Amino acid sequence: MADLEAVLADVSYLMAMEKSKSTPAARASKKIILPESSIRSVMQKYLEERDELTFDKIFNQKIGEWSV
Incomplete structure (x- = not known):
């Protein structure tokens, strides 16, 4: 037994x-997918959320204008 x-x-x-x-x-x-932590991706998301992801906002100048 x-x-x-x-x-x-x-x-x-x-x-x-x-x-x-x-x-x-x-x-x-x-698997947990973590967001990309680079500065570029963080800033891109920040600007997209505020609808500021444009050439004018990023470079502080209008396309076609000449600064002399």
Whole structure:
């Protein structure tokens, strides 16, 4: 009877190990995508939100005007 209990304990342990092996793989498939943190992307998003992503706003001059 002790042998049967030992076998059942071993099987339970092995089943728990197999279940825990599949859990990290499931978590890995749900990769968190972080936004790009470069200054360019941050400023572009900032200007887009305020509708200021234009040549005039970025370079502080109108296209076609000459400064002499």
